[in-house]
Amino acid sequence: MRDIADKFLASVLSKTDRHSSEAPLLRTIRDHAIRKLTPGALPISTDESWRYTDLRSLYGLNLSSVSESQQIDEQILQSFRLPEATDFVVIVDGIFSEKYSSTLSAKEFSVLSNARAEPAGMQVALSKALLGTLEDRFGDGFSALNSSGARDIIMVTVNGESALERVIQVLNVNTKKDVFSCPRILFDCGVGVEATLIEDSLNIGGYRYFTNNVVELFVRENAKVDHIQLQREDLDSFFISNSFVNIERSGTYRSWAISCGAKLSRHNPHVYLGGNGAHADLKGLALCDKGRVSDTHSTLYHAEAHTSSRQTHKNIAADQARVVFNGKIKVFKDAQGTDAAQQSRSLLLSNRASIDAKPELEIFADDVKCAHGATIGQINDEELFYLKARGIDDRTARSLLNYAFARDVLDDLPIKSILPSIEENIRALTSF
Amino acid sequence: MSSENKIILEASGLKAEINGAPILKGLDLCVRAGEIHAIMGKNGSGKSTFSKVVAGHPSYAVTGGKLEFFGEDLNELAPEERSKKGIFLGFQYPIEIPGVTNGAFLRLAFNSIQAARGGDELDPLEFDDFIREKLKLLKMDAGFLDRSLNEGFSGGEKKRNEILQMAILEPKLSILDETDSGLDIDALRIVANGVNSIHGDDDAIVLVTHYQRLLNYIEPDFIHVMEGGKIIKTGTKELALELESKGYDWVVDEYKAKAA
Ligand SMILES: Nc1ncnc2c1ncn2[C@@H]1O[C@H](COP(=O)(O)OP(=O)(O)OP(=O)(O)O)[C@@H](O)[C@H]1O
Ligand SMILES: [Mg+2]
Numbered sequence: 001m002r003d004i005a006d007k008f009l010a011s012v013l014s015k016t017d018r019h020s021s022e023a024p025l026l027r028t029i030r031d032h033a034i035r036k037l038t039p040g041a042l043p044i045s046t047d048e049s050w051r052y053t054d055l056r057s058l059y060g061l062n063l064s065s066v067s068e069s070q071q072i073d074e075q076i077l078q079s080f081r082l083p084e085a086t087d088f089v090v091i092v093d094g095i096f097s098e099k100y101s102s103t104l105s106a107k108e109f110s111v112l113s114n115a116r117a118e119p120a121g122m123q124v125a126l127s128k129a130l131l132g133t134l135e136d137r138f139g140d141g142f143s144a145l146n147s148s149g150a151r152d153i154i155m156v157t158v159n160g161e162s163a164l165e166r167v168i169q170v171l172n173v174n175t176k177k178d179v180f181s182c183p184r185i186l187f188d189c190g191v192g193v194e195a196t197l198i199e200d201s202l203n204i205g206g207y208r209y210f211t212n213n214v215v216e217l218f219v220r221e222n223a224k225v226d227h228i229q230l231q232r233e234d235l236d237s238f239f240i241s242n243s244f245v246n247i248e249r250s251g252t253y254r255s256w257a258i259s260c261g262a263k264l265s266r267h268n269p270h271v272y273l274g275g276n277g278a279h280a281d282l283k284g285l286a287l288c289d290k291g292r293v294s295d296t297h298s299t300l301y302h303a304e305a306h307t308s309s310r311q312t313h314k315n316i317a318a319d320q321a322r323v324v325f326n327g328k329i330k331v332f333k334d335a336q337g338t339d340a341a342q343q344s345r346s347l348l349l350s351n352r353a354s355i356d357a358k359p360e361l362e363i364f365a366d367d368v369k370c371a372h373g374a375t376i377g378q379i380n381d382e383e384l385f386y387l388k389a390r391g392i393d394d395r396t397a398r399s400l401l402n403y404a405f406a407r408d409v410l411d412d413l414p415i416k417s418i419l420p421s422i423e424e425n426i427r428a429l430t431s432f
Numbered sequence: 433m434s435s436e437n438k439i440i441l442e443a444s445g446l447k448a449e450i451n452g453a454p455i456l457k458g459l460d461l462c463v464r465a466g467e468i469h470a471i472m473g474k475n476g477s478g479k480s481t482f483s484k485v486v487a488g489h490p491s492y493a494v495t496g497g498k499l500e501f502f503g504e505d506l507n508e509l510a511p512e513e514r515s516k517k518g519i520f521l522g523f524q525y526p527i528e529i530p531g532v533t534n535g536a537f538l539r540l541a542f543n544s545i546q547a548a549r550g551g552d553e554l555d556p557l558e559f560d561d562f563i564r565e566k567l568k569l570l571k572m573d574a575g576f577l578d579r580s581l582n583e584g585f586s587g588g589e590k591k592r593n594e595i596l597q598m599a600i601l602e603p604k605l606s607i608l609d610e611t612d613s614g615l616d617i618d619a620l621r622i623v624a625n626g627v628n629s630i631h632g633d634d635d636a637i638v639l640v641t642h643y644q645r646l647l648n649y650i651e652p653d654f655i656h657v658m659e660g661g662k663i664i665k666t667g668t669k670e671l672a673l674e675l676e677s678k679g680y681d682w683v684v685d686e687y688k689a690k691a692a
Contacts, residue, residue: 381490381491383527385489385490385511385527386523387529387532387537388510388511388512388515389511389514389515389520389521390537390544390545390597391516391544391545391548391601392540393512394510394512396540400532401529403531404529404530404532
């Protein structure tokens with residue numbers, strides 16, 4: 001398997017679209033990543049954290065990248081725009097689409113690109129200093145591959161100057177067959193500012209596709225960020241995503257990672273609580289059916305004293321699906337007074353489906369509260385009977401119970417308009 | 433009651449088992465429109481088993497005899513089909529379902545039954561008006577609608593919620609399994625009044641109870657004693673008073689003597 005992973009890596013690197021006029025910073029980041037991407041850089045099943053997720057079907061693909069932005073039906077695109085969004089950023093096949101986007105002021109928004117001159121200005125200089133720092137520190141082969149291949153890097157700095165609370169939706173659309181794209185976002189939420197970032201990934205056209213996503217997110221002192229990641233790719237596609245989050249003193253980061261689609265999806269949230277009193281609240285929901293694989297490997301780093309985290313992860317697996325959750329919590333030596341609680345609950349809808357869910361704790365401080373629990377269960381027959389005894393048909397009763405199971409992940413979702421799409425995905429799980 | 437009234441439920445020689453253990457061993461019962469029946473009997477005699485078999489609980493296998501609802505064999509019908517046809521089971525232990533909102537559940541149940549009957553389904557606003565009237569009947573607070581189904585409800589609140597469901601679904605046959613257990617004296621009266629106001633000439637009620645007290649409020653036409661998975665004695669409401677003072681042993685002895 002090592003061979004095909006290395007062959008895949010070499011092939012993807014060779015097809016990355018580089019330009020003599022690429023922005024100098026982009027060049028620095030790419031060259032740095034490429035130096036790390038030597039043979040062996042991409043994981044295979046013998047790597048502990050990829051034990052349950054077989055990448056052979058991905059490595060067997062012959063992929064290319066897109067160099068020019070595609071035309072798509074404006075109406076279809078707009079139909080995905082969430083009513084809550086104050087800003088709408090569209091990425092098509094990995095390429096920022098200015099035409100379809102309605103974005104923030106130049107002060108808050110810039111794009112580092114193959115095709116444009118390097119942006120300038122104070123905010124940009126700040127963003128540029130941050131870019132790649134978290135990826136370089138916490139990332140893996142796939143995130144490095146993103147750094148080497150990201151065509152356009154979206155840089156958002158929310159500074160709180162605007163009276164409007166920003167809700168930024170990044171729509172990541174894939175439209176072509178056998179293409180790889182590397183969407184890349186840098187999100188910097190300024191001191192004391194509150195903002196929401198929504199990443200929404202989907203296909204138009206239903207092609208096989210490989211998305212290799214990276215977001216770097218900075219939560220400054222007393223800032224508060226809500227981060228929603230909705231993955232609703234088509235069933236043939238591959239989706240790998242790395243999220244790197246740094247939370248400074250008294251900052252609050254809340255996230256909802258909802259994984260609905262893709263043939264194979266893997267999400268690695270890395271959340272670094274790097275300041276006294278920083279708080280993270282992670283919610284995850286993996287919905288998986290057919291022969292699909294959905295894998296989440298999260299890591300919470302309690303690096304400073306009096307940091308706290310809450311994590312609730314729910315899995316629902318139907319048919320022959322395979323769902324993996326590994327929740328790592330690392331408490332550093334100086335992180336006294338850490339308060340962490342992690343809960344994972346899984347619902348098996350078929351005896352051919354499988355779920356591997358476990359916590360992984362590495363604790364080096366003594367004054368630490370760290371609760372964790374993992375349960376796996378099935379639909380409760382008595383609950384099902386009770387609902388049916390009131391005239392509710394089997395399918396509706398099951399979807400009601402599935403929804404009830406997922407509910408505490410969704411109840412406080414700040415963007416309500418995505419709920420119907422999630423409900424639809426939950427309902428689809430019961431149609432076996 | 434007139435023996436010309438329509439037969440709603442008929443069980444004869446009904447046998448049922450769970451996990452291979454026989455529980456119902458030849459039960460006979462005939463319930464006609466307009467009637468109220470009470471089933472009494474010792475713990476473990478099979479009262480709840482019978483109730484759940486009628487409602488179609490999948491854990492029980494019917495292994496013999498006949499079970500008909502308005503002349504139709506029930507055996508092949510799923511629980512939701514039975515409910516749509518008008519069978520209602522008030523659970524001895526109502527199930528708690530966290531995450532399913534009581535109000536949403538009640539509307540879903542109501543609309544499912546309405547659709548089956550060809551009646552009008554109600555949207556959330558219309559249903560809200562409708563359910564508020566029914567809540568009054570049971571002197572329940574509207575706050576119960578926003579809570580998870582039965583979750584954290586007290587024993588008595590759960591039972592009231594069962595009768596609330598009965599009130600909105602308007603079943604043809606209601607089997608109320610120990611609905612009186614756990615109710616305080618006022619609640620018992622409220623629930624009994626509720627049941628009486630729902631009951632009419634076209635439907636029938638089977639009360640499973642341990643206490644004669646309930647029967648002061650809801651007057652039964654027949655009282656049955658269940659023992660070892662069978663009905664071994666049937667009488668009128670005076671039988672309940674006799675059971676209250678003398679217990680069940682004499683009924684069992686009488687039955688054994690007859691059988692010998
Ligand atoms: N899974 C099972 N396997 C074997 N026996 C069972 C099983 N479930 C129930 N029973 C038995 O069936 C018998 C009848 O139970 P049932 O609940 O119908 O009694 P009941 O008359 O309703 O009693 P109570 O008055 O206590 O409510 C009991 O002896 C019970 O232990
Ligand atoms: Mg019982």
